[in-house]
Amino acid sequence: MKLCVINGDGIGREVVPQAVRVLRRLLPDLQIVEAEAGWDTFRQQGTALPAATLAAARECGAVLFGAVSSPAYPVAGYRSPIVQLRRELGCHANVRPTLSLPGSGAAEGVDLLIVRENTEDLYVGEEQSDGETATAIKRITRAASRRVAETAFRLAQDGGRRRVTIVHKANIMPLTDGLFRDAARDVAADYPQIAVDELLVDTAALKLAQAPQSFDVLLAPNLYGDILSDLAAAFGGGLGVAASLNLGAEAAIAEPVHGSAPDIAGRGIANPVAALLSLALLLRHWWARPTLAATLELAVRRTLADSIATPDLGGDAGTAAFCDAVLRRLDLD
Amino acid sequence: MKLCVINGDGIGREVVPQAVRVLRRLLPDLQIVEAEAGWDTFRQQGTALPAATLAAARECGAVLFGAVSSPAYPVAGYRSPIVQLRRELGCHANVRPTLSLPGSGAAEGVDLLIVRENTEDLYVGEEQSDGETATAIKRITRAASRRVAETAFRLAQDGGRRRVTIVHKANIMPLTDGLFRDAARDVAADYPQIAVDELLVDTAALKLAQAPQSFDVLLAPNLYGDILSDLAAAFGGGLGVAASLNLGAEAAIAEPVHGSAPDIAGRGIANPVAALLSLALLLRHWWARPTLAATLELAVRRTLADSIATPDLGGDAGTAAFCDAVLRRLDLD
Numbered sequence: 060m061k062l063c064v065i066n067g068d069g070i071g072r073e074v075v076p077q078a079v080r081v082l083r084r085l086l087p088d089l090q091i092v093e094a095e096a097g098w099d100t101f102r103q104q105g106t107a108l109p110a111a112t113l114a115a116a117r118e119c120g121a122v123l124f125g126a127v128s129s130p131a132y133p134v135a136g137y138r139s140p141i142v143q144l145r146r147e148l149g150c151h152a153n154v155r156p157t158l159s160l161p162g163s164g165a166a167e168g169v170d171l172l173i174v175r176e177n178t179e180d181l182y183v184g185e186e187q188s189d190g191e192t193a194t195a196i197k198r199i200t201r202a203a204s205r206r207v208a209e210t211a212f213r214l215a216q217d218g219g220r221r222r223v224t225i226v227h228k229a230n231i232m233p234l235t236d237g238l239f240r241d242a243a244r245d246v247a248a249d250y251p252q253i254a255v256d257e258l259l260v261d262t263a264a265l266k267l268a269q270a271p272q273s274f275d276v277l278l279a280p281n282l283y284g285d286i287l288s289d290l291a292a293a294f295g296g297g298l299g300v301a302a303s304l305n306l307g308a309e310a311a312i313a314e315p316v317h318g319s320a321p322d323i324a325g326r327g328i329a330n331p332v333a334a335l336l337s338l339a340l341l342l343r344h345w346w347a348r349p350t351l352a353a354t355l356e357l358a359v360r361r362t363l364a365d366s367i368a369t370p371d372l373g374g375d376a377g378t379a380a381f382c383d384a385v386l387r388r389l390d391l392d
Numbered sequence: 393m394k395l396c397v398i399n400g401d402g403i404g405r406e407v408v409p410q411a412v413r414v415l416r417r418l419l420p421d422l423q424i425v426e427a428e429a430g431w432d433t434f435r436q437q438g439t440a441l442p443a444a445t446l447a448a449a450r451e452c453g454a455v456l457f458g459a460v461s462s463p464a465y466p467v468a469g470y471r472s473p474i475v476q477l478r479r480e481l482g483c484h485a486n487v488r489p490t491l492s493l494p495g496s497g498a499a500e501g502v503d504l505l506i507v508r509e510n511t512e513d514l515y516v517g518e519e520q521s522d523g524e525t526a527t528a529i530k531r532i533t534r535a536a537s538r539r540v541a542e543t544a545f546r547l548a549q550d551g552g553r554r555r556v557t558i559v560h561k562a563n564i565m566p567l568t569d570g571l572f573r574d575a576a577r578d579v580a581a582d583y584p585q586i587a588v589d590e591l592l593v594d595t596a597a598l599k600l601a602q603a604p605q606s607f608d609v610l611l612a613p614n615l616y617g618d619i620l621s622d623l624a625a626a627f628g629g630g631l632g633v634a635a636s637l638n639l640g641a642e643a644a645i646a647e648p649v650h651g652s653a654p655d656i657a658g659r660g661i662a663n664p665v666a667a668l669l670s671l672a673l674l675l676r677h678w679w680a681r682p683t684l685a686a687t688l689e690l691a692v693r694r695t696l697a698d699s700i701a702t703p704d705l706g707g708d709a710g711t712a713a714f715c716d717a718v719l720r721r722l723d724l725d
């Protein structure tokens with residue numbers, strides 16, 4: 060078993076090594092392959108995602124991607140390494156759970172899963188501009204829409220969930236968002252025991268804010284999924300605990316939703332919960348080790364329930380101390 | 393002074409006449425021109441926005457647009473009348489305030505203004521599909537971006553506001569969203585007394601949910617503005633009270649943000665607050681009657697503060713009774 064570890068920039072360098080330290084306790088034979096990506100890599104090597112990194116990621120199949128900084132203004136030759144990696148590794152679905160965690164200030168009773176298409180939509184990077192008028196292409200295919208819908212319904216079924224809500228804006232984009240919706244509805248027909256409904260993306264944002272507890276699985280095209288998953292994170296204790304898994308047939312990338320957080324980088328106080336819970340998703344959905352995943356999740360919950368937390372959640376534990384506390388609470392027998 | 397009144401469908405037919413009844417008390421000489429649009433109109437006349445309606449709207453300049461139903465699946469010949477009307481009347485900015493209202497269950501201390509570009513972005517309606525792959529064009533122009541930014545900064549200045557936050561996703565769409573951001577920053581340079589910052593749309597959604605009080609003016613392209621303004625409504629008492637004004641050089645359309653709400657239509661219990669506050673925006677920003685606008689807003693606040701409310705806010709007043717109560721609280725001297 061191999062894991063390709065990409066620290067990236069900023070707090071990625073702090074949370075990733077600590078989270079890996081915890082993971083090693085669960086998987087003592089795990090082989091770690093370190094690789095580079097991000098803004099510093101771009102400045103040193105002229106590419107934010109070196110070929111060697113891509114090769115390592117492919118070889119391992121499983122990846123932990125910390126966080127990367129990106130330039131505020133376009134820089135020639137720079138492309139987002141995580142967007143590239145998702146596409147190159149064929150990780151067609153981005154799986155983002157939001158759960159009420161103890162001590163995180165989260166809303167009570169939230170347990171939802173956002174499944175976000177991860178390869179197309181406005182993320183295809185096809186833009187043109189003459190300086191006065193600019194256009195971008197939003198591309199939706201039936202194949203990618205079906206594929207991500209399959210993942211959403213399968214995860215719903217495996218997770219004992221009851222309802223999938225398709226998010227779109229087909230009143231304004233009947234052909235693109237309509238295609239996404241219709242492909243998802245076709246897949247839904249294969250899962251008669253799971254209820255399906257749909258919401259316009261604006262209404263979905265409103266309802267998420269009003270009653271996050273009322274959602275089960277949300278299935279969304281790339282950009283809406285990006286926005287709604289950050290929004291949902293507000294009801295699960297914030298970005299410090301928001302986990303994600305980019306999932307495909309040949310690879311999976313565990314990725315904390317947070318960024319590189321330059322404001323707190325280098326101080327050893329970044330919250331490792333997002334990285335830890337992303338590894339739990341990797342254990343469950345990629346390595347098929349649900350018991351180990353549950354063990355890790357439970358240890359994180361217990362740590363938070365014992366009021367041990369990093370400063371973003373009002374505690375005073377550092378990244379390493381938090382992970383020490385998690386290690387002490389791992390029920391391995 | 394003329395107002396073109398378009399009831400539309402569903403609860404549009406209930407809130408609009410009641411809101412107009414209140415407005416007449418403020419502007420006794422107001423001339424009302426009734427016009428038709430919406431789903432029923434489409435079924436009767438084959439168009440959701442008849443030429444006569446467009447002509448009446450143009451002639452009056454000021455419009456009150458209630459709400460329209462739209463088909464869940466594409467119907468040949470049907471196009472959203474409000475999207476058409478915004479574009480045809482050149483209403484380049486969509487102005488959507490969110491305010492903590494008494495008795496509305498709103499978060500405390502929220503007083504933000506979303507200014508949404510209203511004519512382009514993915515709303516240009518340029519889509520193609522071969523059934524397997526569909527594309528939509530997102531178009532951003534410097535001219536429209538500057539124009540809406542001008543409106544945002546001018547409203548900020550006139551309203552004694554201090555900060556404009558530009559919302560974009562230029563890390564993924566450097567040319568289109570980058571153009572929007574850059575055009576807005578150019579305009580910002582003309583308003584040195586107003587602070588300017590920027591947020592990625594996903595981060596903006598998260599921060600809105602975590603701290604709606606921390607925002608002042610948000611300036612966004614069409615689609616992000618659509619999503620964020622529905623989201624913001626959650627912190628201002630919901631869609632029943634969410635007001636908007638579509639503002640241009642030659643026309644303005646007051647438009648409650650809510651839809652036609654078929655589930656409660658015909659029962660006389662729809663909340664007229666959104667329509668009333670939209671008319672207040674028309675009074676302030678189109679007819680330049682800020683005192684009358686404030687009088688209307690205060691009467692609405694007083695009514696709510698006296699625990700008179702429609703069922704969506706937990707009260708038992710009907711639409712007409714609520715407006716009676718507002719009329720009794722209008723301070724006209």
Ligand SMILES: CC(C)[C@H](C(=O)O)[C@@H](O)C(=O)O
Pocket residue numbers: 139141142285316563564594
């Ligand atoms: C960093 C950025 C490219 C990324 C995205 O938009 O997908 C991030 O916001 C996320 O949600 O993982």
Ligand SMILES: CC(C)[C@H](C(=O)O)[C@@H](O)C(=O)O
Pocket residue numbers: 230231261472474475618649
């Ligand atoms: C009804 C729909 C076309 C409209 C929009 O998307 O602009 C609505 O959601 C709004 O925000 O006014």
